[in-house]
Amino acid sequence: MHVVATAGHVDHGKSALVRALTGTEPDRLAEERRRGLSIQLGYAWTSLPGAGDVAFVDVPGHERFVTTMLAGVGPVPAVLFVVAADDPWMPQAAEHLAALDALHVRHAVVAVSRSDLADPGPAVAQVGAELERTSLRGSPVVPVSSLTGAGLGDLRTRLVDMVGGVPPADPHADVRLWVDRRFTISGAGTVVTGTLPAGTIAVGDRLSTGAGTGTVRVRGVQTLGRTVESVSGVARVALNLSGQVDDVGRAGSLTTPGAHRWTDVVDVRVTGEMARLPLRPMLHVGALSMATGCRPLAGDLVRLTLERPLPLRVGDRALLRDPGSRQVWGLQVLDPVPPPLLRRGAADDRARALRSASGAPDLVAEVRRRELVDVDTLRQIGVPDSSRSGDVIRAGRWLMSPARAELAAEQVRRTLTDHDRDRPLDRGLPSRCWPTGSDCRPPTSSPRWCASRSGSWVAA
Known part of the structure; x- marks a missing residue:
């Protein structure tokens, strides 16, 4: 379709x-x-x-x-x-x-x-x-x-x-359905409609209604007026739902459980006249609109604070709109889970980190910018684990940039040297996490893993 x-x-x-x-x-x-x-x-x-x-x-x-x-x-x-x-x-x-x-x-x-x-x-x-x-x-x-x-x-x-000429959608992609209508049919219950851009929805599937807060079950699927067992995007769909349907509002979203990171703070690149961008523009994404707080970082880079969490991913496109002037700005999501800005100059530092971001999912660039990240987080924000080069250090479900790995190795060497100097009769790192003292095990049997100062395990 x-x-x-x-x-x-x-x-x-x-x-x-x-x-x-x-x-x-x-x-x-x-x-x-x-x-x-x-x-x-x-x-x-x-x-x-x-x-x-x-x-x-x-x-x-x-x-x-x-x-x-x-x-x-x-x-x-x-x-x-x-x-x-x-x-x-x-x-x-x-x-x-x-x-x-x-x-x-x-x-x-x-x-x-x-x-x-x-x-x-x-x-x-x-x-x-x-x-x-x-x-x-x-x-x-x-x-x-x-x-x-x-x-x-x-x-x-x-x-x-x-x-x-429209590129075909991936039927195996994670589901993210923006709901544009919700109504009740006597004898059937709650029905929602929307445009499914990719993925597949089938009778019996369970879909998330928010940031892990609730799920619904798909009781029936219709497309183009026909009842079907399943439908793949791109498609217009109507879903008969049961379960926690009160969480499904008009212009909400239904997603594959656990496949998206629901976020209320996001860093974006904006196109348009930045001088006229209001502090509280309307955000339009999918079939949803909401007021949002806008904090400029530098140039065309902006941090948005949303009214409620949304399942956004790297590369998503959306609109900011000023209802008064009717002016619109385009945006592309660069980071759906950005770090907090806690100190003076943090906005400028963040802008420098994002300046080279293209908006296209890039594993190597993402790991380099985050330094240490787990693969589940990357998958949820739309960055596939596709690189097999030496630009990414892997240990279990954790990925680390080479620069961060070298820093971790230096920290471990310094910690061991200090320990052996101070305790010459008790050489080597003790078997309990330092400095917390709690028993733990490294996430892998690799000898390249040692304890960090935070008590977690990092690649050496």
Whole structure:
């Protein structure tokens, strides 16, 4: 399956175009149909030759529903951007485009709708110029009419080409489902929906609802209106849940138990005009939005303090938004579990440590920056244990940088030398951890492990 989100100004024909492509009405609420205005996320799907099933997430275009729009496009890798031929370039089109650019969305098709009402040429030229300054540059622009059907064939062809260029998702990846709807069905119980970007969810699976605070059991799975035993991303899914369902709020998250580090402090790199970044911007990640505290480190590096923990990983992209000015900033997560800033100058030191971070998971760079870290932590923040070079020292589940290993070795040698000098009749390190005096064993039988000053065991 492929999932495509719509974007564009209010009343530019997004829902009408989805209806023309799928034969299904994406607006579910009577109020939406009465006003001709999308308020909540809508869903429809069809099958396109050469692409298979394609699900559309139809987002509202009104400025009052930007948060809902971002919940729709956040987890989706591809976009159908809609601009009307009989309207000028409008503010919400600009804001939606800025958000997509900040999220680094690169797979898009632009439909110039209502081409039966006006010459689409000026709109095609305008949108091409606007796209040129963003990550969507080079996206095909197709004039269409939902009323007459003109251009729909070309649009379908372009959509097939676009979704074919989206990298395939890993069905074996850890699950992280951002919940965009939650409701109750009589006789079934709690149901949630969302876009599954990767991984597989099956009937009987247990998913975490937070930082180890609760789990739910998957009683049933639906996708594209069909009941299935399992579904793999990318896919639109509906899950019937049992268990601690009270922990599953709208715009929450369901994850593979133990596979993510839930964090409320994160270091990020921000793109945009840093001088105008507010101290309390709104964070939009996945289908979630929340207020967050913003502490500049240096340059484009920022520390965010979140209202509640989130399962973030290295490389995740998200948005910061100022609701007043409607300005958006893109961000990329560099470190989901950063060290505390406890002393004067710590922010500058932290910025220097992060300056060379690319945002791509890199085991060697991560171990070098942290000096000593366990593989479980790295896996939870999205850094695979892939290096087999001498740039990483391994002992059991612990990884250490060569520089830190050499420092540890020097500390051990100094400790042994001092001990033997002070106690010439009791040479060698005693069998009890120094200085705590508690009995312990090294984590491996390797003779390269000795006690550290903290009472833990470090590589010598």
